[in-house]
Amino acid sequence: MIRPPARVGDAVEAVDTPALIVDLAALERNLDRMAAFAERANVRLRPHAKTHKCAMIARKQLARGAVGVCCQKVSEAEAMVAGGVADVLVSNEIVGKPKVECLAALAREARVTVLADHSDQVAAYGAAADRYGVVLSVLVELRNAGDRRPGVDSGQAALDLARRIAGTPGLRFAGLQAYQGKVQHIRDFSERRAAALAWVEEVAAARALLEENGLACDLITGGGTGTYAFEGASGVFYEIQPGSYVVMDADYGLNLDENGRYVSDFENSLFILGTVMSRNSGAYAVIDAGVKAGNIDKAMPTVWGRPGLTYVAAADEHGSIEVSAEAGEGPRLGEKLRLVPGHCDPTINLHDWIVGVRDDTVEAVWPVTARGAVF
Amino acid sequence: MIRPPARVGDAVEAVDTPALIVDLAALERNLDRMAAFAERANVRLRPHAKTHKCAMIARKQLARGAVGVCCQKVSEAEAMVAGGVADVLVSNEIVGKPKVECLAALAREARVTVLADHSDQVAAYGAAADRYGVVLSVLVELRNAGDRRPGVDSGQAALDLARRIAGTPGLRFAGLQAYQGKVQHIRDFSERRAAALAWVEEVAAARALLEENGLACDLITGGGTGTYAFEGASGVFYEIQPGSYVVMDADYGLNLDENGRYVSDFENSLFILGTVMSRNSGAYAVIDAGVKAGNIDKAMPTVWGRPGLTYVAAADEHGSIEVSAEAGEGPRLGEKLRLVPGHCDPTINLHDWIVGVRDDTVEAVWPVTARGAVF
Numbered sequence: 001m002i003r004p005p006a007r008v009g010d011a012v013e014a015v016d017t018p019a020l021i022v023d024l025a026a027l028e029r030n031l032d033r034m035a036a037f038a039e040r041a042n043v044r045l046r047p048h049a050k051t052h053k054c055a056m057i058a059r060k061q062l063a064r065g066a067v068g069v070c071c072q073k074v075s076e077a078e079a080m081v082a083g084g085v086a087d088v089l090v091s092n093e094i095v096g097k098p099k100v101e102c103l104a105a106l107a108r109e110a111r112v113t114v115l116a117d118h119s120d121q122v123a124a125y126g127a128a129a130d131r132y133g134v135v136l137s138v139l140v141e142l143r144n145a146g147d148r149r150p151g152v153d154s155g156q157a158a159l160d161l162a163r164r165i166a167g168t169p170g171l172r173f174a175g176l177q178a179y180q181g182k183v184q185h186i187r188d189f190s191e192r193r194a195a196a197l198a199w200v201e202e203v204a205a206a207r208a209l210l211e212e213n214g215l216a217c218d219l220i221t222g223g224g225t226g227t228y229a230f231e232g233a234s235g236v237f238y239e240i241q242p243g244s245y246v247v248m249d250a251d252y253g254l255n256l257d258e259n260g261r262y263v264s265d266f267e268n269s270l271f272i273l274g275t276v277m278s279r280n281s282g283a284y285a286v287i288d289a290g291v292k293a294g295n296i297d298k299a300m301p302t303v304w305g306r307p308g309l310t311y312v313a314a315a316d317e318h319g320s321i322e323v324s325a326e327a328g329e330g331p332r333l334g335e336k337l338r339l340v341p342g343h344c345d346p347t348i349n350l351h352d353w354i355v356g357v358r359d360d361t362v363e364a365v366w367p368v369t370a371r372g373a374v375f
Numbered sequence: 376m377i378r379p380p381a382r383v384g385d386a387v388e389a390v391d392t393p394a395l396i397v398d399l400a401a402l403e404r405n406l407d408r409m410a411a412f413a414e415r416a417n418v419r420l421r422p423h424a425k426t427h428k429c430a431m432i433a434r435k436q437l438a439r440g441a442v443g444v445c446c447q448k449v450s451e452a453e454a455m456v457a458g459g460v461a462d463v464l465v466s467n468e469i470v471g472k473p474k475v476e477c478l479a480a481l482a483r484e485a486r487v488t489v490l491a492d493h494s495d496q497v498a499a500y501g502a503a504a505d506r507y508g509v510v511l512s513v514l515v516e517l518r519n520a521g522d523r524r525p526g527v528d529s530g531q532a533a534l535d536l537a538r539r540i541a542g543t544p545g546l547r548f549a550g551l552q553a554y555q556g557k558v559q560h561i562r563d564f565s566e567r568r569a570a571a572l573a574w575v576e577e578v579a580a581a582r583a584l585l586e587e588n589g590l591a592c593d594l595i596t597g598g599g600t601g602t603y604a605f606e607g608a609s610g611v612f613y614e615i616q617p618g619s620y621v622v623m624d625a626d627y628g629l630n631l632d633e634n635g636r637y638v639s640d641f642e643n644s645l646f647i648l649g650t651v652m653s654r655n656s657g658a659y660a661v662i663d664a665g666v667k668a669g670n671i672d673k674a675m676p677t678v679w680g681r682p683g684l685t686y687v688a689a690a691d692e693h694g695s696i697e698v699s700a701e702a703g704e705g706p707r708l709g710e711k712l713r714l715v716p717g718h719c720d721p722t723i724n725l726h727d728w729i730v731g732v733r734d735d736t737v738e739a740v741w742p743v744t745a746r747g748a749v750f
Contacts (some may be wrong), residue, residue, distance in 0.1 A: 002747045005473075016473040016750040050691060072692045075377055087580070092692065095652040095663070095709050098380075098391040117653055120708055122652055143655075148688065148695040150653030150661050181690060202592045277470040278492055278525030280518075286525050289723045293749050297666050297689065313523065314672065315556060316425060316720050317447045317467065317749070320523040333495055334470050345691050346666045349725070352747045371747075372377045372727045374668050374692070375391040 001367070004353045010362040013103075017275040018289035020351040024358045026269035027057075030246050033266060034228075035064035038240065041232040046070055046089060046221065049244030051345045053370035054354055055083020057246060068111070070241045071370070074099045078106055079370035087111040089221065091177055092243065093121050093141065093150050099375065104128035104136065113137040113219075115177050117151050120170065122164050129170030137174040138165045139219060142206055144180055144199060151177075155206035162215045169177065175217035176210075178203045179241065184226030185251065189258045196223075196230035204236045225266070226255055235364065249344035251299040271304055271338035272347070273355075274319065279333040285338060287311075287319040294319075294339060295346035301339035306331070311339060376618075376742070379728045385737040392650040392711065393664035395726040397622065399733045401644035402432075405621050408641060409603075410439035413615065416607040418646065421445055421464060421596065423618030425526060426720045428745035429729055430458020432621060443486070445616045446745075453481055455743035462486040463632045464596065466524050466552055466616065468516065469498050474750065479503035479511065479600035488512040488594075490552050492526050494526065497539050502546030512549040513540045514594060517581055519555055519574060526552075530581035537590045550592035551585075553578045554616065559601030560626065560673075564633045571598075571605035578613045581703075600641070602628055624719035626674040646679060646713035647722070654708040662694040669694075669714060676714035681706070686714060
């Protein structure tokens with residue numbers, strides 16, 4: 001783990017770059033808004049910790065009423081439990097002996113739920129639960145037949161697997177995981193809603209089939225930052241699991257609301273702070289933040305609050321910023337710029353530290369406790 | 376820092392996934408081959424540590440005759456010096472007080488060279504060198520006028536800046552940095568060679584102008600894994616600075632040699648070891664390695680040694696592998712696959728550990744000592 005880029009009490013201007021900074025006031029407003037939605041919609045909120053990987057942020061979510069967190073990896077769940085989270089849903093199938101052992105061991109420390117889409121996983125979970133003397137709650141993952149995700153793609157397959165789980169000592173059949181990734185990023189509001197609602201219907205049908213067969217679903221969980229409002233208000237989902245809403249990113253910022261404007265439920269609270277380190281051309285500036293400081297798999301970073309500056313290309317350690325006439329003379333050598341990450345989850349996973357700022361002062365330096373927790 | 380995914384002595388099959396594994400025999404052959412080239416060409420070798428970020432690998436390069444390493448960031452250089460490297464070229468312009476202070480402080484511990492493309496940088500380097508009582512060697516960075524990189528784009532500008540460096544107490548004008556990024560990845564051999572040789576001529580002209588004006592270049596350095604043979608044999612470059620050759624990746628694997636075949640100077644020694652964690656369709660398998668385990672900014676990972684399997688899409692934690700008829704029944708649930716990283720440098724930077732394997736056994740678990748060293 002590399003030294004922190006700032007100390008509490010520093011001026012933001014003194015933060016070493018590139019660094020991940022979070023605007024604490026905007027973060028808190030995002031946390032409050034999602035908590036208020038969940039309360040209004042009478043749906044449980046289990047934010048996804050794969051976005052922030054930071055126990056300090058997870059605890060803020062719990063303090064506002066979240067029932068626990070989702071994690072995508074066992075090692076990520078370990079970091080969250082070590083950081084004070086008592087209820088973790090590992091929203092993924094866990095395959096391989098080292099991982100399944102750790103999963104069962106973790107269930108001694110916290111409430112642990114996990115997914116299955118195959119009977120081999122169920123058998124491995126049951127054997128490990130038995131070895132560690134714990135009970136693992138298991139959800140069947142449903143997937144949209146068109147998606148290349150994990151999951152079973154029919155109610156009948158879900159029923160078969162649920163029976164297998166219910167009949168395995170050490171396991172408890174808990175319900176359904178039904179998250180759709182691609183739908184989150186459909187830009188048009190009506191199309192996004194239609195896709196989400198069609199999915200809600202499929203999930204309702206699967207639930208009905210399970211219940212007709214005596215397998216009650218205590219939990220039906222899914223929904224992300226792009227669709228949480230649909231699943232949350234559906235009456236079919238008992239829980240929503242958005243992640244990106246805490247920080248947002250350039251990609252999510254392209255989603256449109258019902259009025260055809262960019263979504264504004266949540267604010268950009270996360271930025272890559274960078275320094276212009278070369279400025280030998282009027283047409284562009286080079287910033288010290290490339291793909292090792294911000295992931296570009298979904299979208300390029302954008303330059304925050306500086307019209308006319310466009311981040312157009314990322315090398316490993318350099319970003320090229322095009323300077324148009326609108327930007328006047330453009331940024332000076334040594335100037336610090338805030339970039340909105342293109343894709344928040346993998347960007348946070350690049351950094352060991354999140355620097356919390358309020359106005360112009362560093363108020364917090366949080367370790368990204370589950371950074372690199374990929375297994 | 377997350378716990379290591381393996382222990383020395385483990386069977387490779389027992390490594391937790393996704394994990395970065397390196398085939399030690401292939402790594403050693405790559406190290407030997409580049410060292411042999413440098414000796415043959417009578418050019419100094421200063422491998423780029425931004426690729427591996429691992430002091431253990433840097434020391435193997437030094438043991439085979441490398442004169443030191445390149446680093447791209449000050450914090451990366453600190454990690455290399457702490458790991459036993461006595462001579463570091465920070466092949467980047469360093470802008471901002473915290474970094475420049477650290478750079479000068481590091482020059483108390485090791486021989487440090489750095490780049491400049493602007494007189495403001497020279498002034499800051501000089502002031503810091505004075506404060507710390509050290510001498511910093513400074514190279515002027517030359518860039519190709521068409522590239523959006525740092526650097527000055529004419530011999531005259533290089534001369535002006537070199538004079539400024541030579542006239543600044545605490546600084547020593549050391550020569551020219553002349554690396555071209557894009558040329559490394561030109562697929563066609565003749566085009567790549569032509570671009571590299573045209574660049575060599577430009578650099579030779581700049582050197583001549585400097586020397587005519589009494590500014591000798593002790594060092595002219597550049598060249599990467601795609602072009603090292605051209606700069607190395609040119610007589611104009613005194614040093615080459617390839618990085619990726621130690622491990623290679625899917626992107627470099629697309630370069631062609633003089634016979635129109637894929638380059639074979641170096642071998643793929645680095646793999647992302649992943650586990651098939653969902654296999655509910657004949658058409659695809661889901662592996663537990665997505666963009667948090669392997670960067671996809673230049674190319675997708677490829678599946679090693681398994682014809683008919685194609686890694687077609689990466690989500691945050693999942694990779695979709697298409698299974699064609701050539702692959703027969705395809706991989707089974709729980710099967711481990713080796714992926715060749717799409718782009719090695721940012722992929723290694725995702726991982727805290729590199730697991731060194733020989734045959735089927737783990738022989739080394741190396742910390743990626745400069746992981747996350749982005750500032």
